[in-house]
Amino acid sequence: MSVFTTDINNAQKNLSALADNIVAHNDHIIVRRPDNKNVVIMSEAEFNSWQEMVHLLSTEANRQDLEQSLAQADRGQTHTLTPAESAHLHAQD
Incomplete structure (x- = not known):
């Protein structure tokens, strides 16, 4: 992911190409506007x-x-769900 900047005039002139690049490369574009808006x-x-x-x-x-889960993963305390366990969890949603 990359972050690029452009001014409002360039963004207006090239919106289609900018949008294509954003989607293709998972970029973000900061469009600079007057008064830092x-x-x-x-x-x-x-x-x-x-x-x-x-x-x-x-x-x-x-x-x-989430913090507890990440700590467990860091310690190698993970469990791969079986298809039945996964289906049971999704049935509870």
Whole structure:
């Protein structure tokens, strides 16, 4: 992932090409505007990923669960789900 900057005039003239590059290379583009009222353009997939992360970190309980899971993975305490276990978990959603 790369972050590029451009000014508003260039962004307006080249929006289609910029959008193609954003999607193809998972880039972000900061569009500089007057008075530092800049905007960021990113792909919808990247935006959705960010939204999911914000949701996952939105409560203290979720943050603690994620930290605990990462610590377990660092210690090698992982378990690969069987197809039956996976189906059971998805049935609870």
